Amino acid sequence: MGRLIDISWPSLGVTVVAELNDEKNPELCEEFWQHLPFKILQAHPVVSGASMYAWTPIVSSAPVHHRELITDCPVGRLRYSQSTGNKMSIQYGVGLEPLAQPVLGQVLQEYCHLLPDVGKAVWNNLFWQKDLLFVEVSAHDKAAHPGVPKAVNVTSDVAKTFLAEAERISLTEPEDLRDIRLGRVESTGTYGQYFTAWDFANGMLRDYIMYTMYPLLTLSNRLSLEDFSTTLNEFDVPYSSYLGVSGLYKLEEFAGLLRPAIAAAKSKEEVQELLRAFLKYGNRLCAWSYQYFPWYLGMFYNRQLGGQEFPGRWNPEKV
Incomplete structure (x- = not known):
């Protein structure tokens, strides 16, 4: 039997117990175990369904031996996606x-109904609703x-x-992101509106951290130190410079620290x-950007399913 973990949503008054997939993904589960306990923003996918x-x-790069299609996952399945933000x-x-x-584990059957x-x-x-809901x-x-994460x-x-x-x-919204979502970055957004600038920043941040920096x-x-530094410079600057213009000033500043530090590094x-430290910071930005992005605009683009008969007339009771 794998090790057991508690997963709690204090604001909802719910705790479930899950078993880690120690047998089939031992390295991943051990890495996860060593970082316990933690408290993070709880989110929900906007594309991939009911999870x-x-x-x-x-920031895990542990070997993975057991994967499962999202479409095949039973209720209660725990997954751990290294390549999409370490979620x-x-x-x-x-x-x-x-x-x-990757399969991380399974909520015990007696808790799945919750x-x-x-x-x-x-x-x-x-x-x-946009309240702060932590897990x-x-x-x-x-x-x-x-009772504490392993020291590194x-x-x-x-x-x-x-x-x-x-x-x-980790538990406080970054000031730069707050300014972007409140329209305080006056140098972006054509004709005075700022939604498009916010939308671009949210998408570019996701691509930059999750799909560029993690790979x-x-x-x-696999690359020499010199080749890696050159590669980083080619990929990083277009992203970090644009995001700096968008209002993520600290991110641009940190990218400016990262590149010369990588160039001066003496070992892999x-x-x-x-990179792991930068990704930990970047993943926190992604979590906050995702939390406050106005996904509710999707109410204007509903398919005619589940009581949503007309685009723009959203009934949360029928979703």
Whole structure:
């Protein structure tokens, strides 16, 4: 039997117990276990159907041996997607994307009946309510875990800077993102509207952190130090410069620290320490950007399903 974890939504008054997939994904589960306990924003996918996910404080590159299609996942399945932001997902209904993701574990059967109500509350919150809804994950058997994440020795001052900011914004919205969503970045947005600038920043941030910087981490073992630094410069500057113009000033500043630090690195271990720290910070930005993005605009583009007869007339009771 795998190790047990508690997954709690304090504001909803719900806790479930899940078993980790220690047998089939031992390295991934061990890495996850070492980072317990943690508290993070709870989110919900807007494309892939009835599951919940959250950006964890982990940057995992552990080997994965067991994957499962989202469309095949039973209720209660835990997944861990390294390549899409290091997110932990919990299935509570039908999945829509036929994409395979690593299996992290399974909510015990006696708790699975609680998940649909939690999932619906999380969906409503992400889509339109916009309250801060956190999920807490910890070891079920407190005697089997030290109760704090495993300490990691970080040697780079630049990496320490990234990690300190990631910790600061773990439960607090970053000021730069707040200014973007409130239209305070006056240099962006044609003819005085700022939704388009916000939309571009949200999408570019996701692409930059999740689909560019994380793949670069996986490449860092295979390229020479010089080639990796050159590759990073080519990919990073267009993203970080544009996002800086969009109002993510600290992100642009940190990218400006990352590139010369990578260029000066004497080993691949130094490179990976820097990248992991930057990704931890970037993933926190992604979580907050996702939380406050106005997904409720989707009410204007409903298919005629589940009581949503007319685009623009959204009935949350019938979703």
